[in-house]
Amino acid sequence: MEKHVEDEWKKLLKKKKAGEPAWQVVPILEFVEAKFADLLMLCPEHMQSYIGCDYTGASMRRYVLVQPREEAEEEEEEEEVDEEEEERRRAEWVERESARIEKLYAEQDADATKKRQQAEAGIFEDGEKVKQMTKAEKAEANKSRKEKSGHRWRKTPAKTNKPTKEEEKAAKKK
Numbered sequence: 001m002e003k004h005v006e007d008e009w010k011k012l013l014k015k016k017k018a019g020e021p022a023w024q025v026v027p028i029l030e031f032v033e034a035k036f037a038d039l040l041m042l043c044p045e046h047m048q049s050y051i052g053c054d055y056t057g058a059s060m061r062r063y064v065l066v067q068p069r070e071e072a073e074e075e076e077e078e079e080e081v082d083e084e085e086e087e088r089r090r091a092e093w094v095e096r097e098s099a100r101i102e103k104l105y106a107e108q109d110a111d112a113t114k115k116r117q118q119a120e121a122g123i124f125e126d127g128e129k130v131k132q133m134t135k136a137e138k139a140e141a142n143k144s145r146k147e148k149s150g151h152r153w154r155k156t157p158a159k160t161n162k163p164t165k166e167e168e169k170a171a172k173k174k
Contacts, residue, residue, distance in 0.1 A: 001039045001040070001042050001043060004039060004042060005028070005031075005032060005039070008028065008031055009024065009028045011026060012024040012027050028104075037063075040063065040065070045068045045069075046065055046066060046067075046068060047063050047064070047066070048061055048063065048064050048066045049061055049062065049063050049064075050063075050064065127146065
């Protein structure tokens with residue numbers, strides 16, 4: 001890629017006209033931007049293709065940059081650990097894990113003990129326990145509209161109209 005970009009840059013520098021910038025940086029960057037896919041394909045060991053989808057759901061071939069396999073294998077080979085080192089690392093890991101698990105169980109046990117003591121003392125996390133009401137208590141607490149209104153004691157029906165003035169005078173005379 002580097003060689004290809006350098007060759008293109010040299011061509012631009014040779015074709016430079018009067019009044020244009022001396023180094024032709026902007027045109028070479030425009031070339032790299034326009035030919036980016038082609039430049040990447042010059043190194044196939046660094047590219048891997050796959051089928052992907054765009055935002056409309058259409059499938060398309062896409063490319064991703066990857067580390068060459070030879071370099072990846074070399075890095076893995078460099079990190080060879082002898083058996084003693086591996087055994088030491090395992091022992092350290094087992095110690096760390098056992099300490100972490102013991103600490104976790106100790107915290108859970110302390111929390112459970114605290115909750116049990118609070119429950120025995122009558123203190124609950126969500127306040128006091130809810131008392132179950134009987135049917136009679138529920139009915140008393142949630143009266144309907146009719147039940148809330150007062151009861152009529154007289155046997156005569158209620159008056160539907162206001163008394164007239166003549167009736168009031170007659171009632172006063174009696």
